[in-house]
Amino acid sequence: MSYVCKDRGTESCPCILMETGQCYTCSIFKTGKCDCLPGWQGVCPFAEYYQTDEKIFEVKPKTFEVIERKDYSDKLKVFTLETSAGFALKCKEMGTFLMIHIQSVSLPLSVVQSHIAGGKGYVQLAFYITGPKTKRLNEACVEGSMLEVEGPFTNGLINSELFMYGKPTMVVAKGIAIMPFINQKDRIKDYLMHVYLDADKLTDEFVRDYLGDIALFTADLRCDGASIIKEIVNTDMTGTNVLFMTSPYYVNQLLKVCGNLTSKIIYPNHSNMCCGRGVCGACSFTDEDGITVKRCKCNSEIKKEA
Numbered sequence: 001m002s003y004v005c006k007d008r009g010t011e012s013c014p015c016i017l018m019e020t021g022q023c024y025t026c027s028i029f030k031t032g033k034c035d036c037l038p039g040w041q042g043v044c045p046f047a048e049y050y051q052t053d054e055k056i057f058e059v060k061p062k063t064f065e066v067i068e069r070k071d072y073s074d075k076l077k078v079f080t081l082e083t084s085a086g087f088a089l090k091c092k093e094m095g096t097f098l099m100i101h102i103q104s105v106s107l108p109l110s111v112v113q114s115h116i117a118g119g120k121g122y123v124q125l126a127f128y129i130t131g132p133k134t135k136r137l138n139e140a141c142v143e144g145s146m147l148e149v150e151g152p153f154t155n156g157l158i159n160s161e162l163f164m165y166g167k168p169t170m171v172v173a174k175g176i177a178i179m180p181f182i183n184q185k186d187r188i189k190d191y192l193m194h195v196y197l198d199a200d201k202l203t204d205e206f207v208r209d210y211l212g213d214i215a216l217f218t219a220d221l222r223c224d225g226a227s228i229i230k231e232i233v234n235t236d237m238t239g240t241n242v243l244f245m246t247s248p249y250y251v252n253q254l255l256k257v258c259g260n261l262t263s264k265i266i267y268p269n270h271s272n273m274c275c276g277r278g279v280c281g282a283c284s285f286t287d288e289d290g291i292t293v294k295r296c297k298c299n300s301e302i303k304k305e306a
């Protein structure tokens with residue numbers, strides 16, 4: 001299996017992995033030969049690196065103020081950061097998440113919404129208190145507090161690059177895994193087919209605030225999961241997007257039944273993320289060919305033509 005880095009050709013490329021000779025998509029440091037996928041017409045990371053005097057993209061943490069916070073339940077919280085307009089604009093990309101640093105811990109949080117007003121940016125994030133990291137965030141993120149943030153990172157959804165704007169879209173979502181869909185909702189709501197929501201962990205008020213303008217089918221994935229998966233299997237994926245926004249358990253159930261659709265369904269990148277930059281290795285994944293990649297950087301698995 002060959003991998004293409006999600007950041008390839010973006011302003012985040014070349015990164016530290018080029019400097020250390022571990023760039024996933026550039027083979028020049030490893031083999032001395034260009035091994036690009038056939039048909040690649042984007043920016044060459046090596047040329048960029050070479051022509052800019054070996055300059056790499058450095059992620060610099062930023063500090064933003066928490067200007068609003070809403071407690072939807074004793075565990076579900078949503079807060080808003082005031083950012084620059086440019087930062088908020090970048091957060092609109094599908095699958096965007098931010099890394100929040102609090103003391104010595106880092107938490108990846110999907111962007112729920114972002115907008116620009118009066119020349120400033122506003123980015124909303126949500127979390128559900130489940131353990132020490134989210135408890136710490138709950139204490140730190142009060143109105144008026146400053147949070148250290150890295151990002152935006154764009155690898156929060158597997159296969160997000162395949163999303164076809166302007167095409168019918170089916171959505172299956174459970175609990176707080178729905179956040180990346182909410183971030184895209186306004187761009188795609190005219191093309192939504194069925195939106196199945198298992199509102200586990202969400203409250204009625206949250207559903208009203210963020211999903212009140214779309215038609216939802218209430219679902220309980222524990223009972224309805226099999227029939228929904230059957231509907232996905234029978235969907236023509238050449239002209240339809242399928243967003244499957246659930247926990248790893250249900251994603252695995254789906255992939256077990258329709259493994260051949262793995263490369264077509266868009267689902268959350270549930271890797272254990274820590275740095276989000278390809279440095280720490282917390283998100284390492286080894287495929288059936290024995291190739292290890294960092295899932296915070298790579299999510300496209302593309303077989304090369306023989």
Ligand code: FES
Pocket residue numbers: 272273274275276277278279280281282283284294295296297
């Ligand atoms: S999260 Fe650190 S390498 Fe991917």
